[in-house]
Each structure stands twice: as structure tokens, then as C-alpha cells.
Amino acid sequence: MIRKRIIPVLQLDGEKLVKTVLFKRKNYVGDPINAVRIFNDLEVDELIILDISINHEIKETLNFKFLKNLASECFMPLSYGGGIKNIIDAEKIFKLGFEKIIVNTSVFENNLLLEELIKHFGSQSIVHSIDVKKNFFNNYNIYIKNGEKKLKIDLFEWLKKVEDLGVGELIITNISKEGTWSGYDNNLIESVSKCMSMPVIANGGCGSIEHIKEIFKNTKVSAAAAGSFFVYQKKGMGVLINYLNKHELKEVLFL
Amino acid sequence: MIIIIDLNLGNVGSIFNMFEKIGVSSKISNRENDILKATKLILPGVGAFDSGIEKIKKNNLINSIENKVLDKSTPILGICLGMQMMLESSEEGKKKGLGWIKGKVTKFTDHNLKIPHMGWNQVRKTKNNKLTNNLLSDSRFYFVHSYFANLKDKKNQILQTEYGENFTSAFNLKNIYGVQFHPEKSHKFGMKLLENFSKI
Numbered sequence: 001m002i003r004k005r006i007i008p009v010l011q012l013d014g015e016k017l018v019k020t021v022l023f024k025r026k027n028y029v030g031d032p033i034n035a036v037r038i039f040n041d042l043e044v045d046e047l048i049i050l051d052i053s054i055n056h057e058i059k060e061t062l063n064f065k066f067l068k069n070l071a072s073e074c075f076m077p078l079s080y081g082g083g084i085k086n087i088i089d090a091e092k093i094f095k096l097g098f099e100k101i102i103v104n105t106s107v108f109e110n111n112l113l114l115e116e117l118i119k120h121f122g123s124q125s126i127v128h129s130i131d132v133k134k135n136f137f138n139n140y141n142i143y144i145k146n147g148e149k150k151l152k153i154d155l156f157e158w159l160k161k162v163e164d165l166g167v168g169e170l171i172i173t174n175i176s177k178e179g180t181w182s183g184y185d186n187n188l189i190e191s192v193s194k195c196m197s198m199p200v201i202a203n204g205g206c207g208s209i210e211h212i213k214e215i216f217k218n219t220k221v222s223a224a225a226a227g228s229f230f231v232y233q234k235k236g237m238g239v240l241i242n243y244l245n246k247h248e249l250k251e252v253l254f255l
Numbered sequence: 256m257i258i259i260i261d262l263n264l265g266n267v268g269s270i271f272n273m274f275e276k277i278g279v280s281s282k283i284s285n286r287e288n289d290i291l292k293a294t295k296l297i298l299p300g301v302g303a304f305d306s307g308i309e310k311i312k313k314n315n316l317i318n319s320i321e322n323k324v325l326d327k328s329t330p331i332l333g334i335c336l337g338m339q340m341m342l343e344s345s346e347e348g349k350k351k352g353l354g355w356i357k358g359k360v361t362k363f364t365d366h367n368l369k370i371p372h373m374g375w376n377q378v379r380k381t382k383n384n385k386l387t388n389n390l391l392s393d394s395r396f397y398f399v400h401s402y403f404a405n406l407k408d409k410k411n412q413i414l415q416t417e418y419g420e421n422f423t424s425a426f427n428l429k430n431i432y433g434v435q436f437h438p439e440k441s442h443k444f445g446m447k448l449l450e451n452f453s454k455i
Contacts, residue, residue, distance in 0.1 A: 001417060001418070002372060002376045002418060003374060003375045003376070003395070040442075043442045043443075068268075072272050075269070075272070075273055075276070075440065075442050075445065076440055076441075076442055077397050077437075077440045078269075078440075091263075094265050094266050095266070095268060097269040097272060098266065099301065122265075122301060122302035122303050124373065124399045124400065125302070125399075168371060168399075169373065198369060199374070223374070
């Protein structure tokens with residue numbers, strides 16, 4: 001039977017590796033190529049690379065050359081997100097050695113993009129990332145542009161739409177949890193993963209092995225992603241690229 | 256030289272990278288000349304069945320590939336969609352497959368399963384084969400697919416994987432090999448398999 005996946009998320013700010021807290025406060029972590037190399041040696045399940053520096057207002061091109069260098073170090077599945085606005089960008093990313101692209105802001109700004117991407121590259125290579133925050137009434141609002149812009153779209157209506165379009169995978173992040181080490185938003189992840197037929201990746205808040213264990217045990221999620229937990233020793237401590245060891249993997253996967 | 260056939264169907268760079276890592280020379284190409292001179296071929300691919308078949312026919316590569324595979328017995332390894340295209344047809348599309356292997360590509364039927372089958376899964380040897388020689392005991396491979404190769408003749412199956420049901424995750428018929436998973440994305444486990452293929 002298929003294993004649940006545990007996925008480090010690396011945030012790029014140009015050619016630097018950074019880590020945010022609540023989508024803000026970019027802290028410098030180190031050299032991305034070095035980090036990717038270590039994650040490769042640690043035989044991680046998969047890697048997600050997000051460029052959070054790309055400004056959606058200004059027409060910036062993606063740093064393909066740098067991404068190519070990153071991809072050549074990876075012998076595991078690799079996803080890229082950040083600034084992909086059209087088929088041409090997507091095709092270039094795939095050619096560099098990424099098998100999945102992650103889209104967020106651009107699909108809300110261009111209604112046809114998701115459909116076009118799926119038609120061209122197949123469902124399995126299109127990952128849709130959705131960032132949310134709870135409002136006063138305890139409902140979830142969708143945010144785009146790195147959490148800066150709130151949308152007036154109901155999360156679950158939107159989910160139904162992307163399910164019908166045939167998106168391959170979803171990454172769900174609660175912005176209020178990101179970088180906090182306080183655990184995933186289990187209720188959110190449970191309510192999304194139980195109503196979707198495609199794999200759902202939980203993101204935001206992971207601070208311990210227990211958090212991963214909990215989300216795997218209590219929800220139908222297919223994968224757990226984490227940033228801070230895999231790039232720092234502990235909360236408030238220095239950089240240490242790390243991953244679960246064999247023993248810990250067995251524990252969280254209930255093997 | 257191993258030629259990785261470039262059909263513009265997703266990620267071919269990582270196959271090249273992995274061969275480079277194990278010191279095997281390969282080249283990504285869609286030129287007839289390269290294909291005709293190849294010692295071995297890789298037919299990669301991700302995406303929809305019909306668009307794959309369309310691309311292999313549009314680029315007019317089909318004649319040179321079939322000349323190599325069917326007349327000259329050049330070993331070929333199909334990966335993911337590349338493997339599926341080697342069969343006669345697919346539930347995913349309307350176009351005819353290459354038909355080198357008898358069988359149809361069919362969809363997973365268990366509705367309780369997440370589709371696509373995406374992630375790391377194990378394989379079980381159903382037969383000894385050069386491609387799967389000395390695979391590491393805890394081998395796991397990375398899969399991303401919604402359809403699988405339903406072979407007419409199960410004796411060509413060499414690896415089997417379970418996802419709701421048992422399905423063929425690798426096959427071999429003469430010089431034709433196919434794997435449903437992505438060896439190029441499966442760490443040292445995939446590296447071993449590609450190394451085996453390079454030595455066939």
C-alpha cells in the first residue's frame with residue numbers, strides 16, 4: 001500500500017534560502033543548492049521549492065538557470081511554485097527536471113489557467129496551493145499574493161470547482177500557523193481531505209514528529225509538508241537541515 | 256549511447272541527470288539520426304495517453320523507433336506514460352497504442368482510493384529479470400498515475416504493486432521493458448534499476 005509522504009518545503013528569495021513566519025519576517029537560512037544536496041542524501045520523499053520573492057505586480061521572469069542547478073541535484077520528486085503564469089513557464093520548469101508545478105495566485109487571476117495547464121500537462125503534474133486564514137465568524141478565507149490579498153470566494157465552493165477541473169494535488173496552508181511550530185490546523189486539513197478525491201498535502205505549523213503523527217492518524221491527508229521543522233534544529237535555534245530518521249519514519253507511518 | 260527520446264512530454268532532464276550520476280552516457284534527442292544510432296532507448300512520458308501517441312506520431316519518430324525496437328531488437332525502457340503507450344489501447348483515450356505488448360491501459364476501479372496513485376510504493380518481484388536484478392531489499396519507487404498497464408499475458412509481468420488491487424508495475428517482453436514508476440525520481444532504488452538497464 002502507498003505510504004504517506006513527508007515533504008520539506010524550501011522557500012527561495014531569489015537565490016537565497018529563507019524561512020518566513022506567518023508569511024512575513026524572512027529569515028536567511030543559507031544556500032539552497034547545499035540544502036537540496038543534503039535533502040537528497042537524506043532520501044526525503046519529495047521536495048517542494050517555492051520562490052516567494054516573485055512580485056506579482058511586476059513582470060519578472062523566473063530564474064530558470066538557478067532552478068536547473070537545483071533540479072540536477074535531486075533524485076526525488078520535485079515541485080516548483082512561484083510566479084508561474086502560463087503554459088510556457090510551466091513547460092520550461094518541467095524541462096529542467098521538476099515533475100510538478102505549484103500554482104496559486106495566477107489561477108485566481110486567470111480563470112482559464114488551471115484548465116489549460118491540466119489539459120497540456122495532465123492532472124498529475126499540477127498542484128494547486130491554497131492559503132487560508134480564519135475570519136471572525138470562524139470561516140476560512142482564501143488569500144493570494146503571499147497572504148496579502150483576501151478573496152471573496154468560499155473555500156469549499158472553490159474546492160469543488162478545482163475538483164471538477166481535475167487538479168492533481170492540493171497543498172493547504174493555514175497562514176496563521178505557518179512558521180509557528182504549533183502543529184497543523186487539523187480541523188481544516190480533515191475537512192478538506194475528506195471531501196476531495198485527489199491527494200491533499202497539509203502545510204503550516206509542523207513543529208514535531210507528534211504533529212505529523214497526529215495529522216496522519218486523524219485525517220485523510222496524503223502528505224505532510226514542513227518548512228521550519230526541516231531547516232532548523234529547534235524553535236528559535238540555528239539552521240540544521242534535517243529529516244526523519246528510519247526509526248522516526250516507521251513511527252509516524254505506523255509501519 | 257543511450258538515447259532518451261524527447262517527446263516534449265514532461266520531465267526528461269532527470270533521467271539524463273541520473274545516468275550522469277552513475278557514469279552512463281546518454282543524450283536527450285528527438286532526431287531520427289540519433290535514434291537510429293542508439294544502443295538503447297528510453298521512452299519517457301507523463302501526461303495524457305492520446306497526446307503522447309499524437310506526439311510520437313507527429314514527430315515522425317515512430318518509424319525509426321519501430322525499426323530499432325521491432326527489427327533490430329534494441330533494448331527500450333518505457334517509463335510511466337512511455338510504458339503505457341507500448342500497449343494496444345487505453346481507457347484514457349481514443350487513439351491506438353503502439354501495440355508492442357498485448358493489453359489495455361485501464362483505470363483504478365476502487366473509488367475509495369485517492370486518484371492519482373501518487374507517492375512511494377513497494378514492488379514485488381513476480382519473476383526474475385535482468386532489469387530487477389539485485390534491487391535493494393527495502394526498495395520503494397515513486398509513482399504518479401491514474402491508469403495502469405493491464406497485460407493480456409501476465410507472464411510478461413516482472414514487478415507487481417498493490418494499490419487497492421495488484422497491478423503490473425514492470426514488464427518485459429524480449430527487448431521491450433516498461434516500468435510504471437519513475438526510477439529517475441526514486442533515489443538509489445531507481446538508480447540501481449537504471450544501472451541494470453544500462454547493462455542489458
